[in-house]
Amino acid sequence: MGFLDIRNVTKSYGSVEVLHRVDISAEEGEFLVLVGPSGCGKSTLLNMIAGLEAISSGDIAINGRVVNGVHPSKRNIAMVFQSYALYPNMTVGQNITFGLEMHGVPKPERDKALAQVAKLLQIDHLLDRKPAQLSGGQRQRVAMGRALVRNPDVFLFDEPLSNLDAKLRVDMRTEIKKLHQRLGRTIVYVTHDQIEAMTLSTRIAVMNKGYVQQFGTPKEIYDTPSNLFVASFMGSPSMNLIPAKVAVENGAPHVVVMDAEGQARLLRLSQPALSAWSGREIVLGVRPEAITDPEGADRKSLNVQPLKNRVTVTEPAGSDTFVTTTLGGKDIIARMRADASVSPGEVFDFAVNMDKAVAFDPVTENRIA
Amino acid sequence: MSTISQEAVVVRPAAPVPSQDTAVRTSRVARTFIYLVLLLFALFYLLPFAIMVINSVKPLSEITGGNMLALPQDWTIAPWLSAWSTAQIGVEPTGLRPYFLNSILMVVPAVAISTILGALNGYVLTKWRFRGDTILFGLMLFACFIPFQIVLIPMARMLGLMGLAGSTPGLILVHVVYGLGFTTLYFRNYYAAFPTELVRAAMMDGAGFFRIFWRIMLPVSGPIAVVSVIWQFTNIWNDFLFGASFADLDSMPMTVGLNNLVNSSTGVKEYNVHFAGAILAALPTLLVYIVAGRYFVRGLMAGSVKG
Numbered sequence: 001m002g003f004l005d006i007r008n009v010t011k012s013y014g015s016v017e018v019l020h021r022v023d024i025s026a027e028e029g030e031f032l033v034l035v036g037p038s039g040c041g042k043s044t045l046l047n048m049i050a051g052l053e054a055i056s057s058g059d060i061a062i063n064g065r066v067v068n069g070v071h072p073s074k075r076n077i078a079m080v081f082q083s084y085a086l087y088p089n090m091t092v093g094q095n096i097t098f099g100l101e102m103h104g105v106p107k108p109e110r111d112k113a114l115a116q117v118a119k120l121l122q123i124d125h126l127l128d129r130k131p132a133q134l135s136g137g138q139r140q141r142v143a144m145g146r147a148l149v150r151n152p153d154v155f156l157f158d159e160p161l162s163n164l165d166a167k168l169r170v171d172m173r174t175e176i177k178k179l180h181q182r183l184g185r186t187i188v189y190v191t192h193d194q195i196e197a198m199t200l201s202t203r204i205a206v207m208n209k210g211y212v213q214q215f216g217t218p219k220e221i222y223d224t225p226s227n228l229f230v231a232s233f234m235g236s237p238s239m240n241l242i243p244a245k246v247a248v249e250n251g252a253p254h255v256v257v258m259d260a261e262g263q264a265r266l267l268r269l270s271q272p273a274l275s276a277w278s279g280r281e282i283v284l285g286v287r288p289e290a291i292t293d294p295e296g297a298d299r300k301s302l303n304v305q306p307l308k309n310r311v312t313v314t315e316p317a318g319s320d321t322f323v324t325t326t327l328g329g330k331d332i333i334a335r336m337r338a339d340a341s342v343s344p345g346e347v348f349d350f351a352v353n354m355d356k357a358v359a360f361d362p363v364t365e366n367r368i369a
Numbered sequence: 370m371s372t373i374s375q376e377a378v379v380v381r382p383a384a385p386v387p388s389q390d391t392a393v394r395t396s397r398v399a400r401t402f403i404y405l406v407l408l409l410f411a412l413f414y415l416l417p418f419a420i421m422v423i424n425s426v427k428p429l430s431e432i433t434g435g436n437m438l439a440l441p442q443d444w445t446i447a448p449w450l451s452a453w454s455t456a457q458i459g460v461e462p463t464g465l466r467p468y469f470l471n472s473i474l475m476v477v478p479a480v481a482i483s484t485i486l487g488a489l490n491g492y493v494l495t496k497w498r499f500r501g502d503t504i505l506f507g508l509m510l511f512a513c514f515i516p517f518q519i520v521l522i523p524m525a526r527m528l529g530l531m532g533l534a535g536s537t538p539g540l541i542l543v544h545v546v547y548g549l550g551f552t553t554l555y556f557r558n559y560y561a562a563f564p565t566e567l568v569r570a571a572m573m574d575g576a577g578f579f580r581i582f583w584r585i586m587l588p589v590s591g592p593i594a595v596v597s598v599i600w601q602f603t604n605i606w607n608d609f610l611f612g613a614s615f616a617d618l619d620s621m622p623m624t625v626g627l628n629n630l631v632n633s634s635t636g637v638k639e640y641n642v643h644f645a646g647a648i649l650a651a652l653p654t655l656l657v658y659i660v661a662g663r664y665f666v667r668g669l670m671a672g673s674v675k676g
Contacts, residue, residue, distance in 0.1 A: 099573075102576050
């Protein structure tokens with residue numbers, strides 16, 4: 001049992017079930033991110049934790065207490081909204097302390113808490129301003145201040161960075177991460193941005209169509225996605241998914257893939273269990289960074305397979321060079337060192353780190369190894 | 370496009386910056402014409418009022434002498450004093466003063482109550498949605514379209530049953546009921562544009578139904594409250610039908626009093642007193658418009674244009 005427990009929770013509107021038996025939990029101090037495309041039910045789930053939407057079945061428990069039906073203000077939670085939802089008629093100071101006032105905290109204590117939070121977020125100089133006089137980043141800080149001052153068990157963030165411009169978003173992301181490291185509080189954070197999810201979280205729930213597709217640490221999600229949806233949703237550029245066939249050669253399982261010229265190529269798989277799939281179709285999943293030039297290959301890997309193939313496009317991005325080639329009839333992206341000498345049209349020696357490759361069942365779309 | 374020289378772009382003399390009110394730049398001739406027409410219409414509308422003012426400060430003899438349009442030779446405020454406190458109305462020589470007070474006693478609570486209830490209705494209909502709320506709102510809108518005459522008899526019966534017949538509280542009730550449709554419409558449409566996340570945030574901060582209304586919604590409702598107050602004030606103050614139907618001697622509003630002053634069939638028709646009385650009856654609404662008029666337009670526009 002964790003600090004925040006979501007047990008078998010469903011949500012229906014009338015006869016339509018929009019969330020199906022969600023079962024996740026987070027320990028105290030964890031940074032749980034709910035990520036998924038729009039309409040996947042992540043915001044609904046957050047609103048249910050907040051108490052703004054009723055739970056159709058199942059239980060939500062915070063700090064050992066089941067909070068189904070408990071009023072939002074009595075759950076000891078605080079929320080940062082997407083639009084910040086700052087009260088336009090109140091000053092920054094009043095905005096931050098409104099919750100304390102509503103909970104009957106006396107004025108001297110409120111002022112003390114306000115001073116602390118303002119210092120923490122570096123908004124001391126803004127306390128007498130109205131929200132309309134603040135920039136986007138400042139509003140974001142005030143919204144966080146309003147949540148922090150309550151000293152809640154759980155912080156809820158509803159896509160808090162989506163209204164900021166790209167640069168500020170990255171800065172605020174770091175700020176939030178710092179804040180979490182400093183305060184060590186439990187956070188539930190909703191986003192559709194997989195980079196935010198990866199960088200911030202200690203645990204991710206990837207959601208789609210009302211189901212939790214995978215729940216795990218960022219590393220688990222990234223390295224061993226449980227199905228094709230998670231594999232393609234997480235990571236940018238996303239994982240290469242190559243149609244292939246399994247064949248056993250010299251007692252070890254190999255994949256047979258078509259290269260750009262339509263020639264069959266053999267790559268030895270690192271998972272012996274895949275011998276059972278001999279002769280059958282699979283989808284091979286390889287992250288772009290697992291396909292490199294031979295010098296750039298992971299030295300610690302026990303199974304780097306060479307692969308000659310024709311290059312179609314190269315895209316130097318400064319820090320890396322993205323190289324596109326064709327495998328199994330699909331465009332495949334390889335991520336190479338910036339100084340790798342590759343030119344379009346040439347036949348290049350790729351190195352595929354098969355230790356990092358995963359395999360999916362093309363029918364059920366689940367990972368098999 | 371490429372034929373436009375760079376020079377033309379760079380060294381253009383600074384054109385006069387059009388003010389916010391002039392979306393279209395106009396020539397001097399067009400301007401003069403516009404102002405002339407505006408002036409003409411202003412005169413057209415002001416003329417009746419001017420005649421009322423002029424004749425209310427004349428002795429009666431000058432009016433009956435046939436000089437309605439001329440300025441008074443003999444300036445006097447006697448007609449005003451008479452209209453206010455001594456003119457014969459019905460059978461009593463009370464002037465309009467008691468009726469003016471009746472109207473104030475009726476209008477102020479009626480406007481306040483209908484505006485507050487309208488605000489509450491709008492708040493519930495937008496932020497505490499429930500099954501069938503749009504149907505309910507649609508039904509409430511009917512109140513805006515029902516002609517006054519239709520409800521006269523049922524309303525009289527209701528007031529009788531409630532023991533409010535012929536009293537100021539009865540009139541207040543009638544006006545509140547009749548005004549609710551409008552005030553609800555105003556506030557509902559205004560609050561519909563108000564972000565619901567704010568209400569949710571306040572809810573999580575621990576504010577209850579009325580606290581959210583009082584601390585979050587009302588402070589930003591200024592413009593629409595002004596609209597509601599002006600609308601209700603003018604309508605209720607100027608109402609004659611309900612006043613004539615449901616009030617008795619102690620509660621008759623200004624409009625009925627004025628009618629009785631002008632239509633009294635005994636004695637000489639004191640036109641100068643009638644003019645003064647009519648202006649007295651119009652003053653409060655005039656005052657409300659002058660004080661709050663610019664908010665009225667702003668409030669009516671709110672929601673249609675952002676900012």
